């Protein structure tokens with residue numbers, strides 16, 4: 001990589017403006033609008049960027065590039081009655097109410113000219129749409145006749161009124177400003193045919209009756225012709241219709257133009273981007289991925305068949321335009337400030353706040369409490385600081401969308417400089433990043449990006465480079481928006497709210513559509529499923545008492561539909577032996593007590609012979625159940641609440657899905673709470689424990705899915721591995737595994753006993769594991785320092801860390 005491109009990166013100048021929706025009653029007065037633009041500066045300097053100062057080609061560095069000028073012209077002398085272009089949309093009676101209406105209400109509104117919809121003879125013209133029912137034309141496919149008759153209609157009625165004519169389908173989206181500025185750079189008095197150039201697919205070679213070097217404009221992304229083309233071709237349309245070689249409407253149109261206007265579709269690689277045909281894998285006939293720079297650079301987008309997606313795309317494009325305009329107002333405010341400085345005039349108050357240049361340096365905290373924490377994320381996961389990085393969660397929702405947008409803008413900035421210098425930068429992925437939002441600064445991002453540099457000329461190997469981007473997205477004016485499709489579902493029961501709100505947002509539209517966690521009908525559907533709780537047990541009578549106590553409170557007292565099966569290993573490996581029998585008796589005695597108290601309760605103790613093996617216990621236990629039983633492989637150290645049982649029922653789906661909750665594992669209460677008993681075990685902070693993202697032992701699964709997976713590997717002895725084995729087997733046999741941090745279940749601390757008989761290495765590992773169960777490293781360090789350095793100040797550490 002050469003120096004200039006590094007510099008281009010270093011001077012990553014970004015002005016991102018975003019509208020934040022604040023649910024607040026107050027409407028900010030104009031003077032308090034918060035606009036700020038910030039850029040990454042090298043060496044902490046926060047002066048205006050050099051390039052900006054010299055006024056060099058920075059106009060809209062980010063969003064508005066060459067078309068800046070055109071846009072300005074368009075805004076200034078809005079020629080709404082413009083006779084620039086006539087767009088004929090081919091549609092059909094059955095699409096008038098949906099596709100055609102969506103097109104009419106979105107992009108068609110800003111066309112500098114006229115848009116009409118061409119349908120079959122007798123089509124409904126009562127709709128508020130400019131529909132032209134073409135005589136002697138039906139809605140059959142392929143629509144050669146409709147296409148040619150539409151062109152004839154355009155010729156007969158409008159030839160002298162418009163400079164350009166365009167033939168499109170009803171599932172297209174057009175960025176009309178781009179279309180206009182592009183066409184204005186061409187001479188419509190000459191015969192020009194534009195569109196995405198095609199020569200036929202591999203399997204059509206030779207069937208399209210095309211000579212080598214002949215092409216056609218593909219119909220989907222739209223075909224534009226100058227008035228001259230239409231003038232020369234139209235008188236021969238009858239002949240073209242009679243002498244067709246194929247059933248392809250676009251191929252025949254191209255042939256007719258070539259024959260009678262003497263031109264064919266322009267050969268230009270760029271047309272593929274301008275007339276964009278979505279070939280993305282998983283293309284479902286509509287445009288899903290909005291944060292795609294391909295969309296943004298295109299003039300036409302095709303196909304976008306579903307009207308909701310059409311409106312969504314339009315709304316997205318309008319949103320981008322709003323932020324472009326915001327960005328430009330900020331630049332103007334800055335310009336005003338700079339001018340008033342040069343002329344020694346007092347700057348106007350209105351310009352001060354929006355025109356100010358902000359940078360990270362201004363935000364440097366002075367004290368510990370000023371330090372605003374960052375959320376850390378990788379390409380896939382978010383580790384929110386509010387919960388001390390726990391539990392990690394999937395990177396999705398608004399943050400994902402915001403990142404997609406930011407990357408798009410960063411890449412546009414990089415490539416804007418690049419084209420002149422003969423290189424292209426491709427985005428590969430985010431390696432990691434930090435993010436925080438705070439008033440009044442806005443949203444800040446630090447991104448570590450993996451990019452790919454390609455030189456456009458000469459033979460050189462593309463280079464992977466890592467670059468940091470420091471971005472600040474300023475707040476703009478308060479924005480209010482009505483959301484209709486959002487449903488908030490509180491998972492917790494009212495009584496369980498102590499553990500803090502865990503709220504899931506359900507969005508019915510858009511690509512962020514998580515599965516539905518719970519709705520009013522789900523209780524009805526899942527309410528009847530009995531949860532069969534299987535608990536392997538070996539010794540540990542005291543812990544079992546605690547378990548049964550919790551079981552009584554959660555299940556028996558409220559008559560939950562559950563069944564408990566305790567799988568009991570005898571201490572002496574032999575149930576028949578005297579001591580083993582006595583041991584076993586204590587457990588059955590305890591269970592009998594509960595039976596006396598709750599005669600209807602379904603609790604059983606099943607002795608299991610042999611040395612302890614969790615897999616074998618669960619294997620033996622599950623053999624008692626029928627295929628459609630819901631099994632919950634539990635552990636005697638766990639406490640759970642009713643809401644967990646609800647999720648167990650809900651997230652395990654017969655024949656489809658198994659639920660592996662991510663469990664919160666408590667630290668030693670003796671260390672952090674100094675032995676005080678906790679009232680509430682469901683407190684999830686870094687001080688109280690950690691989420692075991694790599695534990696797979698606890699699962700809710702239907703028996704039939706277990707059988708299909710091949711059951712447990714009963715050759716595994718002792719604790720461990722049988723869970724991972726089952727997890728893998730379920731995936732392999734096509735059962736979906738669902739994993740989520742579950743706030744309704746908690747693993748109580750129990751001391752790790754390390755056998756000194758172990759070999760040195762494993763003993764050391766065991767001690768390490770024991771230490772990690774005391775408390776988290778940060779707090780252990782704090783405890784140690786408190787003990788060893790009386791005069792030590794905790795703030796000093798954090799301060800050093802931050803600086």
Ligand SMILES: *[C@@H]1O[C@H](CO)[C@@H](O)[C@H](O)[C@H]1NC(C)=O
Pocket residue numbers: 187188189190
């Ligand atoms: C446009 O093309 C026509 C016909 O070729 C030509 O006479 C005219 O000068 C051109 N106009 C411009 C501005 O180039």
Ligand SMILES: *[C@@H]1O[C@H](CO)[C@@H](O)[C@H](O)[C@H]1NC(C)=O
Pocket residue numbers: 340341342344345
């Ligand atoms: C203009 O800017 C310079 C340097 O940033 C500053 O020292 C000076 O006070 C400013 N003048 C006015 C009138 O604000």
Ligand SMILES: *[C@@H]1O[C@H](CO)[C@@H](O)[C@H](O)[C@H]1NC(C)=O
Pocket residue numbers: 627704707708
């Ligand atoms: C249970 O399901 C398994 C796997 O689908 C099947 O082989 C077995 O026959 C079923 N058992 C009963 C009793 O239906």
Ligand SMILES: *[C@@H]1O[C@H](CO)[C@@H](O)[C@H](O)[C@H]1NC(C)=O
Pocket residue numbers: 791792793795796799
């Ligand atoms: C760091 O600790 C020292 C005492 O060891 C204290 O005097 C000083 O103020 C502390 N610094 C900060 C920034 O808190």
